[in-house]
Each structure stands twice: as C-alpha cells, then as structure tokens.
Amino acid sequence: MASLLGETLFETSGQGPAPMKDYFHFAITKSQIIWSWWKISLRSDCRNTPPGQLRESHEDFLEDSRLQNQVAVVFGPHILQYSKNLCQGHYDYIVHLPNALLFNIMAHLDLEDISVVSRTCRRFRETVRKHCDTVTPTVEALAEEVGWRTIFFTNKLQLQMQISRRKQKENQPCEDKDEPSSSSVPLE
Structure with a gap:
C-alpha cells in the first residue's frame, strides 16, 4: 500500500x-x-x-x-x-488509488454500499457521479428519504413513478384548509 x-x-x-x-x-x-x-x-x-x-x-x-x-x-x-x-x-489510501482500481472496487459493491462510501470520500463521490449514471441526485435524494435498500430492490419503472410523485409533491402549492377552494364556491 x-x-x-x-x-x-x-x-x-x-x-x-x-x-x-x-x-x-x-x-x-x-x-x-x-x-x-x-x-x-x-x-x-x-x-x-x-x-x-x-x-x-x-x-x-x-x-x-x-x-x-x-x-x-x-x-x-x-x-x-x-x-x-x-x-x-x-x-x-483511497484518495491515492488509481481510477482503474476505484472502478474495480465499485463493480463489486452493492448500490447501498457505493452510496455509503461516496459519502466518506470526496474523490470517490466525484468518481461515482462522473462515471455511474445509475445514481442521479434525484435517486440519491429519494434514497435518503425512503432508504437505499428500498431503492435497490425497486424496479426501474416503480422508481421513476416514485421520483415523479416526489417532484409533484414538491411543486404543489400549499392550500389553506380553512378557506374553501374555488371549485366548492357556487358561482352566481
């Protein structure tokens, strides 16, 4: 070493x-x-x-x-x-490893483990983000919310649905529950 x-x-x-x-x-x-x-x-x-x-x-x-x-x-x-x-x-030592060795290590890790290691070392995190398109920032944010194990065992279609639901939740305006909505007020 x-x-x-x-x-x-x-x-x-x-x-x-x-x-x-x-x-x-x-x-x-x-x-x-x-x-x-x-x-x-x-x-x-x-x-x-x-x-x-x-x-x-x-x-x-x-x-x-x-x-x-x-x-x-x-x-x-x-x-x-x-x-x-x-x-x-x-x-x-992980900071000084050659990229080829880092890629070899990543190939043998589970998605959850890659996430954990990427949080411990900036160089590993940058390498993961640059060369692995499977862990996008939105997937990472969702994984922080629901857990990496859930993300790992979710199929791609369900994962895309969860991400779109999460985006819709973030984009919805807050409604005041005391005021009636415009659809429930009768028009004269």
Missing part, C-alpha cells in the same frame, strides 16, 4: 481570513511539512517583504502549537486534524 503514496501526501493553498490578504501554502510530504507564506500589503514599507518558508519534521509539527494554530486559522480545523493524522502515519 505504501507504493500508492506519492512523495507529497497533502497540499493546499489559499488566502488568509479577512482582513488578512496574505497567501499561504501548506504541504505534507512523507518526511516533513512545508509552510510557506507571501505577505501581501498595500503599505509601502511591507511591499518588498520576501516570501517565507518553514520546514519541520512530522514530530516537530505535532508539538508546534503555534504552527498548528496558524494552519487552523487559515485552512480550518478539519485540515488541521487531517494534517495531524497524516503526521501520525494515518494515511487515507
């Missing part, structure tokens, strides 16, 4: 939170983390500030609360947690 991992395990970049205009880059390799920043300022005294870079081992990053706070502020707590997991050796 280690052969699936490239040299760079994770990489992201972006602008810091407002009012900061600085640009940050965060990368995790197999042996170290790299934190880079570019100061962006309209003030003339800060215009020629060179970019900075900090390289630390995984162990040092896990103990460096200041850098962890910066990562959390710029990229959010979920990126910080994911980074800490990578530095502790908890790798997310």
